[in-house]
Amino acid sequence: MSATEYEVVPAVDADVVAPHVGTLVLKFGGTSVGDPDKLRRVAARLVAAREEGQRVVGVLSAMGRTTDELLDLALQVSPTPHPRELDMLVSVGERISCALAAMAIHDLGHEAISLTGSQAGIVTDTVHGKAKIVEVRARRIHEALDEGTIVLVAGFQGVSTSFEVTTLGRGGSDTTAVALAAALGADHCEIYTDVRGVYSADPRVVPNARQLTRVSFDEMLEMASSGAGVLATRSIEVARSHNVKLHVRSSFEERDGTWIQEEDDTVSFENAGLEKALISGVVHQREETVYRVDGAKPARLFGALAEASVNVDTIVQTSSEIVFSAPVEDKADAARTLDELGVSWSSRDDLGKVSLVGAGMKSHPGVAAKTFATLEAAGIEAAIVSTSPIKIACHVPSSDVDKAVQALHEAFDLG
Numbered sequence: 081m082s083a084t085e086y087e088v089v090p091a092v093d094a095d096v097v098a099p100h101v102g103t104l105v106l107k108f109g110g111t112s113v114g115d116p117d118k119l120r121r122v123a124a125r126l127v128a129a130r131e132e133g134q135r136v137v138g139v140l141s142a143m144g145r146t147t148d149e150l151l152d153l154a155l156q157v158s159p160t161p162h163p164r165e166l167d168m169l170v171s172v173g174e175r176i177s178c179a180l181a182a183m184a185i186h187d188l189g190h191e192a193i194s195l196t197g198s199q200a201g202i203v204t205d206t207v208h209g210k211a212k213i214v215e216v217r218a219r220r221i222h223e224a225l226d227e228g229t230i231v232l233v234a235g236f237q238g239v240s241t242s243f244e245v246t247t248l249g250r251g252g253s254d255t256t257a258v259a260l261a262a263a264l265g266a267d268h269c270e271i272y273t274d275v276r277g278v279y280s281a282d283p284r285v286v287p288n289a290r291q292l293t294r295v296s297f298d299e300m301l302e303m304a305s306s307g308a309g310v311l312a313t314r315s316i317e318v319a320r321s322h323n324v325k326l327h328v329r330s331s332f333e334e335r336d337g338t339w340i341q342e343e344d345d346t347v348s349f350e351n352a353g354l355e356k357a358l359i360s361g362v363v364h365q366r367e368e369t370v371y372r373v374d375g376a377k378p379a380r381l382f383g384a385l386a387e388a389s390v391n392v393d394t395i396v397q398t399s400s401e402i403v404f405s406a407p408v409e410d411k412a413d414a415a416r417t418l419d420e421l422g423v424s425w426s427s428r429d430d431l432g433k434v435s436l437v438g439a440g441m442k443s444h445p446g447v448a449a450k451t452f453a454t455l456e457a458a459g460i461e462a463a464i465v466s467t468s469p470i471k472i473a474c475h476v477p478s479s480d481v482d483k484a485v486q487a488l489h490e491a492f493d494l495g
């Protein structure tokens with residue numbers, strides 16, 4: 081198996097590489113295509129963009145809970161489904177949405193064509209279930225767009241360099257949409273979802289959370305990788321490296337959502353006034369597995385974990401002990417890798433993570449102090465604390481996650 085370190089989206093063939101002004105990529109998530117009526121509404125929205133003169137590409141997710149149901153079905157047949165066959169199975173969900181949307185568009189009197197990831201020229205590495213896009217060969221899409229056809233691309237999938245159907249991991253339709261927007265030279269990428277945009281905290285936890293107007297790529301990357309579910313982390317990496325502006329908005333309302341773009345001193349970011357906001361948001365993850373490993377050489381340990389596609393997050397090393405965290409989904413792969421290395425290790429599942437993210441943190445001291453004071457006053461003990469220039473992440477007991485989010489949101493006056 082060959083894994084690619086990071087997502088690259090090289091330009092398409094030389095003759096079609098010029099940016100095509102007026103190309104728009106619109107991505108619709110699972111709830112936005114959840115039933116036949118909603119699919120017809122999506123079709124109408126794509127047609128409206130076409131009638132405004134845009135070259136229109138729609139990237140669709142599977143309808144509602146289809147992906148979960150297909151995964152369930154696989155587990156009912158086989159406790160450890162063969163990875164290649166699992167990708168053959170789950171990639172079907174997005175094909176269903178696209179074919180149905182194309183039918184609905186035809187009924188509205190427009191040309192439309194649905195394409196699988198493979199037909200759309202999305203080439204990936206060979207890691208089933210977590211493939212990374214290595215290239216987009218968009219000639220077929222360009223040809224259809226040139227004829228005025230609305231192109232529907234099945235999200236979350238591609239074809240590997242060894243000609244197998246692959247999927248990109250949960251939430252992967254976002255990555256499909258952004259990679260296509262980059263490869264097609266689209267003006268920007270619209271992400272239609274079931275919320276109005278990106279918020280200063282999860283409104284289910286903090287009722288007075290505020291919708292953000294603009295968020296920088298760096299902030300969004302930190303937010304997504306720290307638990308904000310609105311966008312897949314990898315899609316933001318692609319957006320940042322190709323400077324594709326994203327507009328996250330509700331598919332059920334007309335209003336503007338949140339723009340995700342390059343940090344720009346000439347535009348005022350959240351709360352701006354004269355200065356950028358210190359903190360844009362508090363994000364959380366209810367669970368993250370935390371591992372403790374003894375007597376392993378870090379290079380060998382993290383090399384093996386990377387080889388197994390385990391997405392390691394926080395790492396703390398003191399003397400011979402290494403503590404690191406990784407998503408709950410990666411637990412089976414991590415456990416197998418650690419056993420194979422023959423190191424002594426343990427893990428705990430009772431911690432979650434609460435992260436403060438904000439570009440303004442870079443130039444303001446005191447954020448860490450206030451974070452610790454706030455948690456202490458709320459009687460919450462952080463087991464691990466890690467930072468980046470624009471993030472402070474605290475692992476706290478899962479049962480204290482909500483309380484920590486509320487306290488920090490309040491303390492930093494984000495409502």
Ligand code: ASP
Pocket residue numbers: 109110141142147148173235236249250251252253254
């Ligand atoms: N349907 C896939 C999932 O549920 C991909 C996506 O919706 O982005 O993860």
Ligand code: MG
Pocket residue numbers: 109251254309310311312
């Ligand atoms: Mg999603």
